[in-house]
Amino acid sequence: MRIAALDTSTLLGSVALFDHEVLVAEDSRRVSNAHGEALLPMLQGLFARTGWSPRDIDRWAVGIGPGSFTGIRIGVATAQGIALATGAELVGVNSLETLAEGLEDTTVISLLSALRGEVFVSVRHEGAVVVPPSCWSLDELTARLEGFGPAVAVGEIARSVDWGGRHLHVELRTEPPHDLPRASNLGRLAFNRLASPWLEPLYVSAPHLTRPAAKVLVR
Amino acid sequence: MLVLGIETSCDETGAAVVSSDGTVLSDVVESQVALHAEWGGVVPELASRDHLRNTGPVVREALAKAGLRLDQVDAIAVTCRPGLVGALLVGVQTAKGIAWGAGKPLVGVDHLVGHLVSVFLRREGETTQEGLGFPYVGLLVSGGHTALYRVEGPCADQIHELGATRDDAAGEAFDKVAKVLGLAYPGGPRIDRLASEGDPLRVKLVPPMARRGSLEFSFSGIKTEVARRVASGGVPQGDALCDLCASFQSAVTGVLAKKLFEAVERERMDRVVLGGGVSANRELRRRVEELGRQKGIATLVPSLASATDNAAMIAYAGIKRLERGEVDGGDLVATSETVLEQLTRKGRGRRGSSPHAFSVPRRTE
Ligand SMILES: Nc1ncnc2c1ncn2[C@@H]1O[C@H](COP(=O)(O)OP(=O)(O)O)[C@@H](O)[C@H]1O
Numbered sequence: 001m002r003i004a005a006l007d008t009s010t011l012l013g014s015v016a017l018f019d020h021e022v023l024v025a026e027d028s029r030r031v032s033n034a035h036g037e038a039l040l041p042m043l044q045g046l047f048a049r050t051g052w053s054p055r056d057i058d059r060w061a062v063g064i065g066p067g068s069f070t071g072i073r074i075g076v077a078t079a080q081g082i083a084l085a086t087g088a089e090l091v092g093v094n095s096l097e098t099l100a101e102g103l104e105d106t107t108v109i110s111l112l113s114a115l116r117g118e119v120f121v122s123v124r125h126e127g128a129v130v131v132p133p134s135c136w137s138l139d140e141l142t143a144r145l146e147g148f149g150p151a152v153a154v155g156e157i158a159r160s161v162d163w164g165g166r167h168l169h170v171e172l173r174t175e176p177p178h179d180l181p182r183a184s185n186l187g188r189l190a191f192n193r194l195a196s197p198w199l200e201p202l203y204v205s206a207p208h209l210t211r212p213a214a215k216v217l218v219r
Numbered sequence: 220m221l222v223l224g225i226e227t228s229c230d231e232t233g234a235a236v237v238s239s240d241g242t243v244l245s246d247v248v249e250s251q252v253a254l255h256a257e258w259g260g261v262v263p264e265l266a267s268r269d270h271l272r273n274t275g276p277v278v279r280e281a282l283a284k285a286g287l288r289l290d291q292v293d294a295i296a297v298t299c300r301p302g303l304v305g306a307l308l309v310g311v312q313t314a315k316g317i318a319w320g321a322g323k324p325l326v327g328v329d330h331l332v333g334h335l336v337s338v339f340l341r342r343e344g345e346t347t348q349e350g351l352g353f354p355y356v357g358l359l360v361s362g363g364h365t366a367l368y369r370v371e372g373p374c375a376d377q378i379h380e381l382g383a384t385r386d387d388a389a390g391e392a393f394d395k396v397a398k399v400l401g402l403a404y405p406g407g408p409r410i411d412r413l414a415s416e417g418d419p420l421r422v423k424l425v426p427p428m429a430r431r432g433s434l435e436f437s438f439s440g441i442k443t444e445v446a447r448r449v450a451s452g453g454v455p456q457g458d459a460l461c462d463l464c465a466s467f468q469s470a471v472t473g474v475l476a477k478k479l480f481e482a483v484e485r486e487r488m489d490r491v492v493l494g495g496g497v498s499a500n501r502e503l504r505r506r507v508e509e510l511g512r513q514k515g516i517a518t519l520v521p522s523l524a525s526a527t528d529n530a531a532m533i534a535y536a537g538i539k540r541l542e543r544g545e546v547d548g549g550d551l552v553a554t555s556e557t558v559l560e561q562l563t564r565k566g567r568g569r570r571g572s573s574p575h576a577f578s579v580p581r582r583t584e
Contacts, residue, residue: 036312036553037551037552039312039549040549041548041549044319054319054322055320069264070267073268073305073312074308074312076271077274077309077312077316078313081313081315081316081319083316084313084317085289085318086320198275200272207264207265
C-alpha cells in the first residue's frame with residue numbers, strides 16, 4: 001500500500017510519502033499561514049522527486065487537527081479533492097496524536113498552540129487517552145495536570161509552559177519530529193486505521209461567534 | 220470544451236458542468252441561508268465549515284447530473300475572488316486537489332466576472348437571447364455588489380468599472396429594509412411581491428443619489444429613512460406596508476435603471492446586460508426593458524437561476540480564460556478583493572469593495 005500523508009494544522013506544512021510503511025520522501029516547511037499557496041507545490045515537488053503520480057496513492061492520511069481551523073480545512077479540502085479524482089481512501093489523524101507518535105513513555109502530554117494564548121492538549125497514559133483533545137489556558141493546563149506523575153511533554157509550545165510552578169515533573173521532547181505535527185509521523189499512524197468517505201476536522205474549541213464585537217458579515 | 224465549475228465565495232456551495240457554447244449540463248447549488256438565518260447574516264466560520272462538508276457531495280452530484288465522469292471534463296474552474304477568504308479557500312483547495320488528481324488544467328475565476336457573463340448561459344429549454352454579444356454596459360446588482368461596467372469581452376481585463384455603490388449594495392438594501400419591516404431573509408423577493416400590490420406614490424422617499432452625471436450609487440440613506448419611519452410610526456400593516464415597499468422599490472430600481480442608461484449614453488453602447496440576484500426584481504426588469512425599447516437599446520437579462528450565485532457562470536467565465544490559453548497553478552490563492560479595477564471610493568475612506576458590507580452582528584430575535 002502506498003500512502004501520502006499531509007498536515008497543515010499548524011504553521012508547519014508537512015507532506016510525506018510511504019511505500020509499505022517505509023518512508024520514501026518528506027518535505028516539511030514553516031509556511032506560517034500560507035498553506036493555500038504552499039501545499040500543492042510541495043506535493044508536486046515530492047511526487048516529481050519520487051516519480052510517483054497521484055494515481056499511485058492508495059490512501060491519503062490527513063491531519064484533522066486540533067490546530068488552525070483554516071489550516072486544517074486547507075489540508076482536508078485538498079485531500080478530499082484528490083481522493084474524489086483518484087478514488088483513493090481517506091484517513092483522518094489527530095495532530096496531537098501525531099506529535100506523540102513513536103514515544104513509548106508511560107505518560108505523554110501533547111501540546112499545540114491555539115489562539116489567544118491557549119493550548120490544545122491531550123494526554124496519553126499507559127497507551128490510553130486519559131485527557132481527550134481539549135483547549136485550555138496555560139494556567140488551566142498546569143492546574144489540571146497537577147499531581148500527574150513524571151511525564152514527557154511534546155510540542156514546541158511545551159517550552160513556554162511554567163511546569164515548575166506547580167512542581168510538575170515533566171521532561172521536554174520538543175525536537176523534531178515532536179516539535180510540530182509532521183507527516184512522517186502521521187503516515188505511520190495511518191496504516192492500521194479504518195478509512196472514511198470524508199473527513200471532519202477536529203475543531204475542539206468552539207468558534208467565537210457570539211461576541212458582539214466579532215466581525216460578522218451581515219447582508 | 221466541458222468545464223467543471225466550483226463556487227464557494229459566500230453562502231452557497233455550487234458545482235456545475237458547462238460547455239463552451241454556454242450550455243449548462245448541470246448546476247447544483249446548496250444554500251446555507253437557513254444556517255445563517257438566526258445570526259441575521261453570513262457568519263464566516265460557519266460558512267467555511269459548511270462548504271467543507273458540502274463541496275465533495277455537490278461536485279459529485281453535478282457530475283452525475285451531467286452524466287459524466289471526471290475524466291470526461293476538460294478542466295476545472297473555481298471562484299478564487301472576491302469573497303470570504305476562508306470560504307473561498309475550501310473551493311480553491313478542493314478544485315486544486317481535483318485538478319491535480321485528475322491531471323486537468325485549473326483556472327481561477329473572479330466571481331464578479333461570472334455574474335457579468337451569466338447571461339450567456341443556456342439552460343434546458345432556453346435559447347440564446349437575440350442581440351447577445353459584446354460590448355455592453357453591464358449592471359451587476361446582487362446582495363454584495365452594485366456596479367456598472369463597460370464590458371468589452373468575457374475576461375477581467377476587458378471589463379471596466381464605470382461606477383459602483385459607495386456603501387450598501389442594492390440587494391443588501393432590500394434585505395435590510397425587509398428586516399426592518401419584519402419580513403424574512405432574504406427580503407428582496409418578498410418586497411418585490413408586496414410592492415406589486417402597493418402604490419409607490421403614497422409614501423414619499425428621497426431617491427438615493429439620483430444626481431445626474433455621477434454613475435455612483437448610495438443605498439444606505441434610503442434604508443435609514445425607512446428605518447426612521449418604522450421607529451416613529453411602527454411597522455405599517457396591510458396596504459400601508461405594500462405602499463411603503465412599492466415606494467422603496469420604485470426609488471431603488473428607478474435610480475438603477477436611470478444610471479444604467481446614463482452609462483449607455485456616455486459609453487455610446489447599444490446593449491445592456493443585467494447580472495446578480497436583484498436582476499430578478501420585476502420592476503427593475505420592467506423599467507430597463509421599457510427604457511431600452513424607448514431608446515432602441517437591446518436589454519438582456521439572465522434567467523433567475525443564472526442571475527443568483529451559481530457555479531455555471533464560474534465554469535463559463537473559466538472557459539473564456541482557458542480559450543485564451545490561460546491556466547493557474549497549484550499556488551492559486553483565494554483573495555477577498557476583486558481583480559476588476561475599482562473607481563468608486565467606498566464610505567469610511569477605504570478604497571475597493573468588500574464582498575459584502577461589514578456591520579456589527581446582531582442576533583435576530
Ligand atoms: N425579486 C427580487 N427583488 C429584489 N431583490 C432580490 C430579488 N430576488 C433576489 N433579490 C436579492 O438578491 C440578492 C442575492 O443575490 P446573489 O446574486 O445571490 O447575491 P450574492 O452574490 O451577493 O450572494 C439578495 O440580496 C436578494 O434579496
